[in-house]
Amino acid sequence: MTVLRIEDLHTVVRSRGRDLPVVRGVSLDVDAGEIVGLVGESGSGKSFTALSVLGLLPEGARVTSGRILVDGEDLVALRERDRRTRRGSTVAMIYQDPMTALNPLMTVGAQIAEGLRAHGIRGPEAKRRTLAAIEEVGLPKPDRIARSYPHRLSGGQRQRVVIASALALRPRVLIADEPTTALDVTIQQQILALVDELRTEHDLAVLWITHDLGVVARIAARVAVMYAGRVAEQAGTRELFAAPQHPYSAALLASIPSPTDTERGPLPQIGGAPPDLAALPAGCPFEPRCAYREDRCATGEPEPVHRGGSDTACFVPRERWGVRGDAMEEPA
Amino acid sequence: MSLRYLLGRVAGMLGTLVGVAVVVFVVLRALPGDTITAKLGTQAATLTADQRAALRHFYGLDSSPVTQFFRWFGGLLHGDLGVSMDTGVPVTHLIGDALPVTLELAVLAMVIAVPVGVLFGMLAASRPGAVRDLSVQGVGLLGLAVPEFVVATVTVAWLASAFAYTPSAGTYVSIGDSFGGNLRQMLYPALVLAIGLAATVMRTTRSAYLEAAGSDFVRTARGKGVTEARVRFRHILHNAGIPIVTMVGIQFGYLLGGTLVVEQVFALPGLGRLLLDGILHQDYAIVQGVTLLVAAAFVVVNFGVDVVYRLLDPRTRSEGRRA
């Protein structure tokens, strides 16, 4: 069952007197109990997509069109007051840097309880649920943790607290904005396992933003790859990793060293740089860097089509790409 | 806050106080050179060599500067700040009379300035770049730029013409004499002092608030659905409060030595007036005493601010690292 549906979302940022298109027509579904990975490099628009869902865009940024439906209700159309009541209770978020995501002057317990209180849960009930939330994320001695200030906790513990706070109200959708990037791999492992477990338990719809394809391969059922504000390709994780239908996803995957290689030749590389959002090319934004471009790629921007188990915004079917290694520019 | 930190901080403060005494001694005793000339003025020229030597011996000026310093410093430790050469009254008495006036003025000015400054600082920071921000900032800059002596002068002239009230004509009324009468005398000078102070508080509040508003944890709070009012006060202002409290404390210290112009224009017998009279009459015992006292008070206030700062912030309040 689809819980989160993003339809043709457009978000702009006001910069130097003009609107920069940072999200350009993103459409995405996340089902209950499903983790969808939203992959992209810096500037691809993945974080703006996430913040648009929460309605927490920074000053100067705004959604210009599109719908964000949670259980059928369009969040974009809500007034700010109603929007606020959905934050935390319907849609919650966990953040990249657990060191700065918590208020240093408030105890951890107070910060979790605050979210409960904002949605009308008070008194002993708030306290009970705060401790339950801390316990649920696997932190020992919940009452002691609740009385601690964030600086007393390690990075992994803080991220658990952030997760506890996000899930305390049993939201339907969880937005995870690179929550393990700042953590060591063994701690990342713990957090991935925790979110996966909570996802199953509460039937959560999770949108997991990351640049790490390994993390996606581990936890996401489906993946959306973003490039220059658009979804380049969207597919089941296995399908996408096995046979990417968009040259960008293919190039991204190929550039990562495989853990099973026995010969270690040069890694295929993409070359070039993502386009300047203030001066987007007329055609496909990836066209200037693409090894399989055809004439029409430079003139028209491809709309997503269903092909080979994928929704891909590319004119050129995989069959016409030739051999995999030719895709990329030969390394120096 | 660890005892070790506190002890270290107290030791540092005592060291600074000794340094302050040295600076005061060097600047005010060594530089002018001759207390006798200062005291006797042109008459000093008529002294014979013997008379001069006798006077020098009487004032202890014939011993080495180091000896002089330790004699003077020893006196300080016993609360002896010397005697006013002009009037023969012990400096401690003079200060004892003047201090309450200045303290009251400083406290009153803070009470007026801090709420005004914080509120307008928040107002300005709530929409950076908007009309309200620019106008608050503009007024704040004027508040800093218009010299206190101009505001004070104009205020006194206005009081005189509008209410036929001349502050300098009457005698000083202490709180003990008449609360109302005292307040009437103190309110306007305190207001004048409060202008620059409020502008400083406003600027600090604005930048501290903006800094805190950009923190990740503010986004976290909004992401939980916390109301905007609570985000502003409980999260942003609370975190901005630490630099604001520090700045207010330091300003209070400054104020103890900064009421001079206002006291002069409004004819209030505070520390500033005392100091100014001391300078104009070359009564160095008074100048030394007041300078030393105010500097010492400033050091102690700064120490207090530092301690309060550490108590406010859980990151520095407690020992140990991990739960």
Add this chain to the structure above:
Amino acid sequence: MTRAATLVAPAPRTAGQPSLPRRIVADRNGLIGVVLVGLLVVVAVVSLVHLGQDPLAQNRTGQLAGPSGAHWLGTDQFGRDIAARVAAGVFASLRVALVSVGMATIVGGLLGVLSGFAGGVLDAVVGRCTDVLFAFPATLLALALVAALGHGWFNTAIAIAVVYTPIFVRVARGPVLTVRESEYVKAGRVLGFSRSRLLFRHVLPNVGAPIAVQVALALSWAILTEAGLSFLGLGTQPPSPSLGLMVSDARNFFPDAWWTLLFPALAVVVAVVGLNMVGDGLRNALDPRRS
């Protein structure tokens, strides 16, 4: 607005950076500040040189006359031309401000940079000395020094310089500590660069920004302090023109002869506001996040 913009990856830029004066003027506050200070200086020069009034010339018949064609800003109680006196007062203020801040910048900045870069004993000694000087409220210290040194513009300048030196020590030292630990200075150490090369070629050019901002702010504060000391009779001595003294004299004739107070006061305000805004403009122009 800028906050959102930083989330967008910046496109690699190809053009070089515009020069610093251009960037100051490009900032709204910086532009207003430059215009205000420039205007004040130009008006002062014009009224001194062009109008040809002697700021000291008394006139028994035209005392306390309002603004007129002959005396644009009126005359004072001795019939002296206020415009000429304000202009001369502005120059007197600027002279004290420039000399005092110049001394403080050179001495304080140098001590700060050296102690921050060298660390160790030098840093500890300089640190203790600045702590002691910081223990005095600024106005009080200036006053005590003037009391000790005596009157006159140069003594005033020295007093203000002493007050501002520890501030420059701190302003210079902080960024030196940061830059000293930066990776590009570490890279220089690994590459075998000498300490003096690291200090002069890598550290110093990168700590100029906060010092420059502080210079503008210190100038405005020095003008205020000089005026305040003169007002109290502890700075420039009559009959030399001084903005603070003029306000002090005007007390007896206010509000009837309002021009005797307004114009010198206005000159101080314009100078202080202007320099503050130049400081703001500098801060913005030098902020790498904005460029």
Add this chain to the structure above:
Amino acid sequence: MIEVTDLVRHYRTGDGVVRAVDGVTFSVAEGETLGLVGESGCGKSTTAKLLVALERADGGALSVGGIDVRTARGPHLRQLRRTIQLVFQDPYASLNPRRRIAATLAEVLTVHRLARGGTVAGRVADLLDMVGLPGSVADRYPHQLSGGQRQRVGIARALAVEPRVLVLDEPVSALDVSVRAEVMNLLASLRASLGLTYVFISHDLGMVRHLCDRIAVMYLGKIVETGGWRDVSDEPLHPYTRSLHDAVPVADPAVESGRAHRTLRGEVPDPAAPPSGCRFHPRCPIAEDACRTDEPVLTVRGDRAVACHLV
């Protein structure tokens, strides 16, 4: 080329003495690439600083190209600078923002008198070409370059003194995924063409596996396992290496779904108060009583070495 014996570096902090590097021994042959792997606080970056004499060791022996790094002064230190160089993690922070690229590179050449007068510009162009940058980059400031370009400049600057060894401290961690491949390829081709010796420091087992000949795994200031790249990354012996191997996500769902995701419990302990015995024992899935009291030493097993009582 590099001989490290029982290297020690301790920091005094408010919390006590942090044993950042606590008895590390390894060697790197000429032309070889050693990977140093571990999580934050394991001492890998401190080791890098000690190798290039950015910090001085508190104990042990350390020689690079026959130069005793711990005592090198004057001409010896100069020789050391020309033998071993460092490439930093953050290409944004490691270039002086106020100098053009040409000036940054030329400075190294003139300080070491490797070029003078008219030959400097030509040598700068050579260096840029060597790292695959166009000559036009010379006139740019660092902020006008992309992250990948900056990191290439950082590499060119290190190569300017014609060193024999490069210490690479997380050289691709700060870069975008698609740029990492470019820099990794560049490093591999430079190694081949210049015959360089590398010490490659990373937390990313995948990158280490791709570039290195041998791998050393560090935990809390000590090496727990060393060996050939395939041995250590594909068939790890030490329980910590195994946990690390399990924890690193692999960009292949087919592999991921078939793996047992054993989660390592707890976190890296405070390095100011390391656990008794084996430092890994509180988190180790197979620890026994002996592990709590006796500290295992790095023991050679064939062409690899492990510090564990139980393997």
